[in-house]
Amino acid sequence: MLELRHLKTLTALRAHGSLAAAADELHVTASAVSHQLKELENYYDVSLVNRRTRPLTFTPAGKAVLKLADSILPQVTRTKANLKRLAHGQAGRLRLASECHSCFDWLMPILNKYRREWSDVELDFATGFEPEPHHLLLEGDIDLLITASNLELEGVAYQPLFEYESRLVLSPTHPLAEETTAIQPSQLADQTLIAYPVEAKRLDIIAKFMTPAEVSFKQIRTTDLTAMLIQLVASERGVAALPDWVVAEYEKKGWVVSRPLGHGIYCQLYAATRVSSKDTAYMQGFANLLEGLVKPANL
Known part of the structure; x- marks a missing residue:
């Protein structure tokens, strides 16, 4: 009553x-x-x-x-x-994942601004090391994926962000550091690749450089952290491939050097969302912040 x-x-x-x-x-x-x-x-x-x-x-x-x-x-x-x-799409949950494991330096300022402007939206993160992150997007386990792979999947929309070059990362004392010309796949056949723990076919240096030349690395060693990857390369445990804006930071410190791979491996970075949710107000809010994004300026 x-x-x-x-x-x-x-x-x-x-x-x-x-x-x-x-x-x-x-x-x-x-x-x-x-x-x-x-x-x-x-x-x-x-x-x-x-x-x-x-x-x-x-x-x-x-x-x-x-x-x-x-x-x-x-x-x-x-x-x-x-x-x-x-x-009205002004509140909800935005679950984000990134295949670009070195993207958080430029992504964090965007996330901080988004939190201020969309305080009713809960931001959450999923690991980007999943075998098929695009399918996580389709199944609703994540809402936005930072990726360099614009797979043609029904129900997925891609927002271009910026282009970057994937460069070979070497210890300053590595023999290939003396090369004045671009590195060729055959020169890496006896090398250990230090990489993030993802499928080999999703690594730029393998998918776009080694595999087309039918050449393989002697070994692949993985680590989750960029800082540890750089440390392993600097201590001559292997070589790596990183986006140009990432390696530039460590080159300035003198820890590593980088060299172009062949004629250059250039990749486009995207923000992938479901078509069914991309027009939601809080998803549009995030897309608008990404729209003004330019390639990280520490190059």
Whole structure:
């Protein structure tokens, strides 16, 4: 029998101290307010309001109902607002993954700005080391994928970000560091490749450089972290391939050097989303921030 309208009536009575003033706030008549009170009091056989006092005061039972109102009504208001934001795509959850494991340096400022502008959206991250991250996108396990692979998949849309060059990364004392011409696949056949833990066919240097020449690395060693990858290369444990903007940072420090691979391996980076969700307001908000993205400027 106790309903939200009763809670609203009692809080209006407390705020204004009279039936008439409470009725004005509630956009009903004073007799309607009186009827609601009597209805509730009769149902529970208890008095809620001292009607003879000016302004009105509340009995212990009335104060108990007001305490409930103070707890419940704000939650109802917040929930209604959230439902409206959800209905208009202004709230929700954005799950992001990246196949570009060295992208977070430029991605973090965008994420921070997005959090400020879309505070009702929960940002979450999934690993980019999954075998088929595009299918995670199609199945709804993630909502946005940073990738260099614009696979032709029905239901997936791609937003171009920027182009980068994948360069060979070497220790300054590595024999190939003395080369003045571009590195050829045959020169890497006896080398260990230091790479992120993804399928070999998804690595630029293998898919676009070694495999077309039918040449393989002697060994592949993996690490999750860019800093560890650089350390392994610097200590002559192998060679690596990284985007030009990433390796440039470490070249400036003198830790490694880089060389072009053949005529150059150039890749386009994309933000992939589901066609069915890309027009949602908070997805559009993220896309708009990416639209102004330029290639990282530390080159």
